[in-house]
Amino acid sequence: MRLDKSKYCAQTAVKMLSIVISAFVLAAPSVARDYFPAQIASTKFIYDPTNEVDVELVLAVDISQSMDTEEQEVQRAGYVSALTSQEFLDAIHVGPIGRVVVTYMEWGGVDEHFIVADWTVIQDASSASHFASKIAEAPLRQVQRTSIASALEKSVQMVQNNKYTGLRQVIDISGDGPNNQGGSVTDMRDRMISSGVTINGLPLMMKSNKNTWQAMLNLDHYYEDCVIGGPGSFAIPVRSKEGFADAIRMKLVMEIAGLRMPEPSNYLHKASGREPVRCNLFD
Template structure:
């Protein structure tokens, strides 16, 4: 049997504890935008093109226009991660989720992009890139008003599940997929001469989805900068000639074209 004094002490303790405020779990960082940069490093991208691509993204985050677009957001900060991809099992986060809210953080992010050694890998799995990018939002530590995957690539999906399946699942989760089709070379055996149409009909999707084709090396960095500014600012109606719809009524792309070309070339 408890001593009466101990009973009184326990009662008082319980009473005090019930009056203590409930401390919620630590809130996630709120941002205007959570952005996954999903960057193609397949062998169809030569080293010069990869260097252009890296420098293009770095210069975009050094741009005062991008800094201003972030500052003008409701919260004035975004979260970004940089992921490189190639085949189905080859996706690598180069820069983990980073909150960008001032010029210093943006410049540091740009420096990290250019400081990582370049690499190349086999095959092109756009669907694998979208699936891997979508998973990154789950443990981002961010509470985002918008979630966007920015897919850059110079070829159609030729490994993994159909790209439209990956796109549709990501869109169903409230994620927007934008595209940067890279069309710097003359079409070859595995290249798609209408890659911009393929991206329009098969890759991009979600609210306000758009793409910015890069057709000339001289325009490559400007295309990347334009795309980042539009994504950060959240514009839903980019000016011509940007494509704003994931699918259109006059869709012409074969969304299995990459798989077909690979099978015809290799017999697998």
């Protein structure tokens, strides 16, 4: 009786197996069609260890009409000085991979984005100097509006569409005014950081010692509440032309090395203890 039961179970198992095989064969063409796009996409990816970097960094620089020629020249010179500084190179060398990839984009209104220096791997003084020279030699330009929202979206698109693989992705956005075009800056900020990037800010307040809208707005507070976000995000305000290069150098070193400024600091201020900024005031 036990033998007959075993024989019956074996026959049943064989029948079930044959049914499964038949179903698989019949469904095979349909399955192949369903996964065909994914197979095509996967064949385009070729692993290249030289494309691995510690940080993918977008330097997104404001060139709206409120930035006069002198301020733009100071801004360019500050980035060139910071990118070729020994402190910046030392920060790169302490990384596990020892190289970063950087691009320099100027921005204004919606869809006004100008790639001054495209993605470049920086790992030593020579590659840093080569990248900085592209920034120094490019002609100055000026546009009308200020769309931080559009600049953030473009920056993240650049990160997602490059060929590099970084341990961290950082958007470094500088500007001297609030978002006034392109929709809600906070909505865009939240969407962009959900992709995994960190957004740091460099609010330019070089005119804030005068009776200007910058002083009334508290642009540093605006960047803290409305623009920056993501793991370890921070903003460093620039309050004078003389301190521009130092602020940028400090910011780049912190971004590349993944550092946070100890508190208290003359550069960083806690948002707590003050009224929150109305981020949609100019959107």
